[in-house]
Amino acid sequence: MIEAFRRGAVVALFALVGLGAGATAASAECATDRVDLRGDWGQASFTVEIADDDAERSRGLMHVESMPSGAGMLFVYERAGEPRFWMRNTLIPLDMIFVRPDGVVQHVHDRAIPGDETSISGGDGVLAVLEINGGLAEALGIDPGTEMRHPAFGEGAAWPCTD
Numbered sequence: 591m592i593e594a595f596r597r598g599a600v601v602a603l604f605a606l607v608g609l610g611a612g613a614t615a616a617s618a619e620c621a622t623d624r625v626d627l628r629g630d631w632g633q634a635s636f637t638v639e640i641a642d643d644d645a646e647r648s649r650g651l652m653h654v655e656s657m658p659s660g661a662g663m664l665f666v667y668e669r670a671g672e673p674r675f676w677m678r679n680t681l682i683p684l685d686m687i688f689v690r691p692d693g694v695v696q697h698v699h700d701r702a703i704p705g706d707e708t709s710i711s712g713g714d715g716v717l718a719v720l721e722i723n724g725g726l727a728e729a730l731g732i733d734p735g736t737e738m739r740h741p742a743f744g745e746g747a748a749w750p751c752t753d
Contacts, residue, residue, distance in 0.1 A: 620751035625664055625720060626739040627695075628749065631731025636722060638664040651721055652679040662722040666742045672714040675699075677706045683724025687732060688712020693743035695736040698727050718742055 620626075626635045637660055641647045647665050651657070667673060670691050677684070686699040688711075697712035701724040712719065720738070727733070737749040 620739060620741050622741055624740075625662070626749070627730075627732060627736055628739075629731060629733070629736040631736075634730055634732075636660055636662045636720070638662045638720070640664050640666060642666040650675075650680070651682070651684065653681065655681055657682060657723055659723060659726065662720055664740065664742070665719040665721070667717055670715050670717045672711055673716055673719060675702070675710045675719070676708065677702050677704055677710075680704050684721045685724055685727040685732075686710060686712065687720040687722070687727060687736075687738075688716045689718045689720065689738050689743075690715055691717040691743065691746070693738045693740070693747040693749055695732065695734050695738065698733055700728055701725055 622640060623637060624635055625638055627633065637658075639662075641650060641663055642665075650665070651663055665673065673688075675686055680702075681704050683704055684702045686702055687695055688697040688699070690696050696716060699710050699712065702710060718738075718740070739747070739749040739751060741751055743750070
């Protein structure tokens with residue numbers, strides 16, 4: 591069952607990025623368990639777990655041995671600030687995508703090293719951070735300026751939920 595989910599997540603992710611299927615993401619309703627991203631590179635969607643309280647944010651993706659390509663974790667904060675991450679007890683390399691309150695990517699930290707305790711920041715003014723498998727942001731073209739759509743980004747979102 592898990593292997594079928596993984597195959598389905600990979601197919602769904604690359605279907606949105608390739609051959610014009612990006613319109614599916616643009617017309618889909620926003621959902622709390624999904625983020626949509628778009629840029630001059632195309633569009634992609636990730637199924638996400640939400641970490642929106644101190645306990646969930648502290649645990650994050652620690653001890654996770656693998657994650658489907660179309661999955662991630664979205665850390666959401668009450669107000670914009672400068673959240674800092676480390677990779678203690680994290681077993682897989684991760685890309686950390688730091689997002690402003692308007693849903694625009696401010697910084698991408700590529701391929702954070704499992705177990706590394708070096709502090710990772712995306713700068714001040716960050717409302718949310720998306721963690722996905724290491725190297726995937728670069729492979730897709732996700733970079734500063736990419737827009738993210740999710741209910742966490744309210745009024746003033748560059749890509750609002752109510753298109």
